[in-house]
Amino acid sequence: MPESADFFLRVHELVKQIPFGKVTTYGHIAAALGARSSSRMVGWALNAVAHADRFDIPCHRVVNRLGELSGKMHFETPFVMRERLEAEGVTFKGDAVDLAVHLWIPDA
DNA sequence: ACTTTGACTTGCA
DNA sequence: ATGCAAGCCAAAG
Numbered sequence: 327m328p329e330s331a332d333f334f335l336r337v338h339e340l341v342k343q344i345p346f347g348k349v350t351t352y353g354h355i356a357a358a359l360g361a362r363s364s365s366r367m368v369g370w371a372l373n374a375v376a377h378a379d380r381f382d383i384p385c386h387r388v389v390n391r392l393g394e395l396s397g398k399m400h401f402e403t404p405f406v407m408r409e410r411l412e413a414e415g416v417t418f419k420g421d422a423v424d425l426a427v428h429l430w431i432p433d434a
Numbered sequence: 435a436c437t438t439t440g441a442c443t444t445g446c447a
Numbered sequence: 448a449t450g451c452a453a454g455c456c457a458a459a460g
Binding site for chain 2: 351352353356362363364365366367368369370371372373376385388389390391395396397398399400
């Protein structure tokens, strides 16, 4: 594994630290890691997670800047992601999470 | 080794 | 306010 795995690890830790019923965005994670512009890499990190058996990492709590579940299509079914969030008490604003209530910013 | 794409974000028109 | 283009870094073709 390349050194970028370290980046993945930090993303994983951050995502694990997301409180129950809260969500965060790729941009905030990237910013917390000092890579504000590299928000795409956060997605790659989660992709690696999804490909592995890292079910301990709530990737469904990570959304894009608009609160949309951009990664839902990468799940087995695009519905499971929203179902899980709703199961945690997360409210939705149409097809996006109500960030005004559930947005959580990592404590880097 | 080069090109294309991707779970994003920001900026300018 | 909406739409298109660029920037970013890494992985897959």
